[in-house]
Amino acid sequence: MIRTQDRTESMWDSVDVGAGPAEQPIAFGGDLAPQNLLAAYRRGLYPFPVDTAEAAIVNELTYEAEVEAGRVKTVPGCADPFSISWWSPDPRPVILVDQARIQRSLRQQLRNRTDWTTTADACFEEVVRQCRVGRVQRWLTDELLRGLCLLHRQGHAHSVEVWDGDELIGGTFGIRAGAVFSADSQFTLRSGAGKTAVADLTRRFAEAGGLAIDVQRDGDHARLVGARPLPRSRYLDLLATRDENRPLATHKLPAGRLAD
Structure with missing residues (x-):
């Protein structure tokens, strides 16, 4: 049996935070369950969810090309991945x-x-x-x-x-x-x-x-x-x-x- 914590940790394996963009989201998607939040913070990420469908659409229009090119990752979780972005600015x-x-x-x-x-x-x-x-x-x-x-x-x-x-x-x-x-x-x-x-x-x-x-x-x-x-x-x-x-x-x- 795979524990929830193990699934959460492995979900972030595809996201190379150190090589991610410096001034834009590193990833979209996931969820805000406590085990996922903690795993993200421990990897140097923090969430920036939006509170309206219109704001999610703005995210999609702004970053869709970056996601399709693989420069910004997506992780499984919410129905609309563009409703949660994950950031790790550099510096x-x-x-x-x-x-x-x-x-x-x-x-x-x-x-x-x-x-x-x-x-x-x-x-x-x-x-x-x-x-x-x-x-x-x-x-x-x-x-x-x-x-x-x-x-x-x-x-x-x-x-x-x-x-x-x-x-x-x-x-x-x-x-x-x-x-x-x-x-x-x-x-x-x-x-x-x-x-x-x-x-x-x-x-x-x-x-x-x-x-x-x-x-x-x-x-x-x-x-x-x-x-x-x-x-x-x-x-x-x-x-x-x-x-x-x-x-x-x-x-x-x-x-x-x-x-x-």
Whole structure:
């Protein structure tokens, strides 16, 4: 009997992530079941599903020739393969935890926010739901939300929360793939709260033996939270590094400690 995990792993055997396109999808198809999500993240991929049939048609019109030429792969799974794309940019924006630095402006802000605290895994689903509020296009689809929540229950997906008293004001979430944490998204309801969540995640993950926080998409925001471009080959090496597998600390801590 072939186990589900074995079938999932073998499904990705045809996808050479290291040789895939740098600035467009590497593959289409598959599904967002937890075992498939985890297998993809461990290979350096992350999903970008679409939430409308029209968006899937745009994907097909844009990338059909690349798929037919074999430059972009398809994997079995969903009825419309163009409804889920899988990405692995080159270079990859990454925070190396042993080189992480917090912006001076954020440190100054945290010193004045004595009532801010942070936790991990206190309200994972709420953090994910907050991360998709007002987003167009909504890549955090209901199906992806379900898959992420199942991964959280299995201990692979985690959230960090930022609190002002009892009020949730910011957070981030993602999937732990060995020595790398792939941070999918963040939200902020108060200035600096989202960046505080990423800084707290970086500190907690370093203390758990992690090596890097992957923020997936490069840009001004990625640079503001301390990410720097890393060649995809180096990123894949980090994924293959032996993980110390120490648990992520989840208890409440003062956000101000991040300013030290």
